[in-house]
Amino acid sequence: MSLIINYKNNLSKIKPSNLLFFVDEKFSLSNLKKYFNKSENMSIEDLLKSQNLSKKIISFDLSSKKKIFLLSVKKNINPFQIENLGAEFLRYITDLKKKEFQIYSDAIQFKAKNFVGHFLHGLKLKSYIFEKYKTKKNKVNIEININGKNIPSLKDQIKFRAIEEGTFYTRDLVSEPGNILHPDEYARRLKSLTKTGLKINVYDEKKLKKLGMNTLLGVGQGSIRGSYLVTMEWKGLKDNSKPLAFVGKGVCFDTGGISLKPAKFMEDMTYDMAGSAVVVGLMKSLALRKAKVNAVGVVGLVENMPGGNAQRPGDIVKSYSGKTVEILNTDAEGRLVLADALTYTEEKFKPKFIIDLATLTGAIIVSLGSEYAGLFSNDDNLSKQLIEAGEKVEEKVWRMPLNDNFDKLINSKNADMQNINYVGGAGSTTAAQFLQRFILKKTPWAHLDIAGMAFSKYGGALNSGGATGYGVRLLNKLIEDKYE
Template sequence: MTVLVSYKNISKTNSSNIVFFVDEKFNISNIKNYISRSEFSFISDLIKSKKLTKKILYFDISSKRQIILVSSSGKIKSSEAENLGAEFYNIFKTSTQKEFIINSDSVTNNLINFLGYFLLGIQLKSYSFDKYKSKKNQKKINITITGKKIPSLKDQNKFKAIKEGTFYARDLVSEPGNILHPDEYVKRIRALKKEGLQIKVYDEKKLKKLGMNTLLGVGQGSIRGSYLVTIEWKGLKDNSKPLAFVGKGVCFDTGGISLKPAKFMEDMTYDMAGSAVVVGLMKSLALRKAKVNAVGVVGLVENMPGGNAQRPGDIVKSYSGKTVEILNTDAEGRLVLADALTYTEEKFKPKFIIDLATLTGAIIVSLGSEYAGLFSNNDKLSNELIEAGEKVEEKVWRMPLNKNFDKLIDSKNADMQNINYVGGAGSTTAAQFLQRFILNKTPWAHLDIAGMAFSKYGGALNSGGATGYGVRLLNKLIEDKYE
């Protein structure tokens, strides 16, 4: 279902469905001037007879007219406003009423941009991926914001950019593997040039010349190409160091020669979710003309078994010069990220690097689908991510890194091995592996989003499927701390 939002600078309307905001006790004195006396009396009497346990009440004034009351506390948080919008969508998505007027003048809480967050919640919850269904949901909800407190054009564009970036990430993750293979993915990223992003694509020939053998090794069993793509946004006129975001883009992960079980393998289309977050974030930054320099780097491969596939026992030399013994070809994401991380640090010399990846099943065992795992070499960056995550309810939980874990990935035959065969600490040893490819002590954080990128049952702001987790988190980090 599509949600369409428009704005009109009028205060009164005789619309069939009108939405007002009231306080927690459903005190409606603030809407008295916007409805008739009889409607006011009718609603007042009904409120007195209701147990006020819900945050949204609606009253059928006639067969063609509803008055809807949305209650909020005076100290409401932005995430609560978004959840309120999602609740509004849930109530009315099956309603026969599809036209709503929202009266902005009735907003009484103190949250800056309350309406923006409320509308964003409605839109995020409305997302669906029905591209390949022969019968699509053609229904639309038309929402018109009226009054003197409508969001400014700048704020409208900001929230639209966040929605567009999140939806773009969700779209990428939702695509099947036969459609969104690395070759097609590159085409879609290149199309973002029209938003003002600078795109550079490194194909296999260029990657071989650079010596990115850990990344190339993952994709060598596939008939599709392997790529590293850099996406730059220059929102500042100076040449200040950019913020860097690196994403794992394994478009489909069979496990390679270390083949995964057949059950649920179809879900491995979302093993590129880390890269989708990076691409979606960069699109958001460009759309809202963010006052920051940033770069997104994604490694795009397909991990397939085949006559040319990487074997367990192979030893490869990374871009950093360090050698890796491949003990399990299904521990492939860290190999893609290894080359991408070192290249990003060396090429762009960023203020920090944050990588995102659906890296380990172990993080789901640890944190389920409530938190992403955070591993970092920097307390300041970690605390900023935790704070941003709490604000947008895309939460992270810091997990340990320690040199004592290094012995679990040391190899007898190379500088390191790509898995810990002793057992235990699967997510930590994966992060410990990645840390070895940060060579110049750049502040770095790794987000293991395996439990967050895809939801079978839906969450507060999504209805199931790809979540786009990470776009809003990183956008909030940038907005609060680096613009």
């Protein structure tokens, strides 16, 4: 699907058959009369009398060559609701043959800032489809012409486009099959992001062994593919202020290793690298919009396979932090990847905060379904900021507990800790409790368990099913509101 948007002050020569207008919930036409002749205005008023005005979108033909769409806007509408209206409009026009539209932006009388920008942003986000491997592709083209001066500034247009491109890049990465996007290919793709202005460093197995990142390496040692840690730095400020740090789990395919998963739904484990994809998409967005912030993204890239050299239950490994971990279940691998990545990020970059993202536990889906990501944090202020940002873009988080009493569930008799709670229960919390042990210098830290949010079978408000890109807009909003 291709979406073309034209911003111009005068499109009088362009006469598309489809006209979009935004009206209040009563479908008042007082601001629209100047855009139609007298007979057309009378026809619109008559046609409205036969319509169900409880609907958000109403359309009817004024003639054989002209169709009008009236989109109902409630009072005090917020940006996300405007974006959602754009997504709803895209669904509404799916079966329409002619997909060229015109919006008279100066006819919009609502106070919401960047109304047109948010409407088109929602429409664009909803338009994403992944069809790279289909021989017959969706060739639908949608063209929207914006006539008038009530349009986003060039800076805002760049911002919207950057967030869209970052979100789409995340969705692309998550949608790729495991035979294509294995760790070797993933690391290669990340190198190409230097063209956006990001500084990329790739640590291969040789470098990781030298650094002592044995919990990360242990997860990938059963695969014929390499294991990597990749750092992405964006320097948007001239000073050397501490960066904001984002860390992602990049398990490109997760069989469970020796603790093999059931075959049913294992194909979905291509998205076990979604946490890393969010970090990558976010960093790309920051670079594209030249965000006024210093930031670093760190991703651990591995493949968890049951090969002849695979890690075994009962193995004990020494992490980059120096702490030792007893592996009781090789399918609790994401926390092992993040453990080394978190300590390294804290030590090397000394960030203001660290936020990690991972499709970490099935238990969080049991707790929160696909409505909220689980938030675990050692810092009340950072948690509050994430919750507020999530509400604004409808990428919601729900804070879950951390407590020293949970530590006893992951203490090991044979090592400093074990990688699962052998008793059972509190699976998401004990996983987060495990991660917290690798934050050594009390850096403000938050862990987002996005297992229920990264992929949707049925689609959501701003995605059409499959990879959602959850987290890119959330973290962009956090940075935009609190750190720029």
